[in-house]
């Protein structure tokens with residue numbers, strides 16, 4: 001996909017925003033949000049159509065040993081059942097905000113019944129443990145990118161133009177930490193965090209293990225890094241982000257793991273950033289450093305550290321509000337309101 005560089009449209013949308021019945025800039029971040037969505041959709045009158053959250057779920061070889069994750073690997077599959085039964089936080093927030101929710105089995109270590117209504121894109125029953133060998137082969141990684149692209153294309157063809165991504169995968173903060181360090185060059189010790197709730201001792205152990213893993217490999221390309229350190233759900237997130245940007249969709253980026261996948265996508269095509277909105281600042285300690293690295297400001301700061309796309313779902317009303325004010329708010333002229341007194 002190409003970068004968005006329509007300076008004429010940019011100035012016409014900005015003018016439209018500035019003529020609304022408010023002091024210049026008084027709607028703050030909502031103004032830049034409206035501008036961004038207008039540019040993504042190439043119009044002064046953008047619309048949010050069928051907002052959708054896609055959760056990619058996958059298991060991690062390293063998680064079976066439970067040295068870096070407080071919860072057991074089985075929780076990934078158990079949470080997929082919870083998503084399907086409507087009991088997870090993401091179900092509640094999606095219902096609250098009228099968001100379509102899709103669940104993808106990217107590579108969970110469990111066979112789900114066909115009748116369950118999730119999207120079966122399983123690459124394998126969990127990755128290999130990267131303490132011993134790369135998490136997946138390059139072929140598996142490419143397959144994950146491609147399958148995710150197909151899923152996003154189908155959602156787009158059903159009239160969705162706004163898509164948020166989430167994930168579920170016990171152990172995936174470890175993968176995200178390794179990828180963060182690889183793509184940002186920030187040392188592992190500054191990327192690692194508590195995940196689902198490690199204590200200080202657990203974090204120290206996780207740090208030591210991940211440093212050893214990091215030093216064991218020297219991936220030469222973004223795809224190789226994804227294959228070495230990734231999870232299937234993270235590789236799919238990367239492919240999904242690339243396809244959604246290519247289709248000029250507005251993309252909501254969730255927390256630590258989704259942002260790590262975005263780092264990989266950005267290394268493949270830097271223009272993806274033009275299509276991304278950063279929903280929230282996760283309290284997983286590496287997340288704010290990733291956001292600083294990308295030089296972006298998240299919409300919300302709620303101390304979430306859940307994943308599942310919960311931050312993205314909570315940000316959808318702000319995205320809708322931004323578009324609505326751009327389309328429906330009166331201008332000074334429409335409303336007969338006096339503008340600022342001109343200085344002589």
Ligand SMILES: O=C(O)c1ccc[n+]([C@@H]2O[C@H](COP(=O)([O-])O)[C@@H](O)[C@H]2O)c1
Pocket residue numbers: 068069070071167168169170171172173174194195196197254255256257258282283284287304305306307308
């Ligand atoms: O989104 C985040 O920022 C986030 C931060 C910490 C944990 N998580 C979730 O917790 C799981 C991974 O944590 P862990 O400790 O098993 O590596 C995975 O299912 C993620 O969705 C998510």
Ligand SMILES: Cc1cc2nc[nH]c2cc1C
Pocket residue numbers: 071075079167168169196306307308
């Ligand atoms: C219970 C639970 C729910 C989650 N949702 C996303 N990651 C999760 C991790 C755990 C452990």
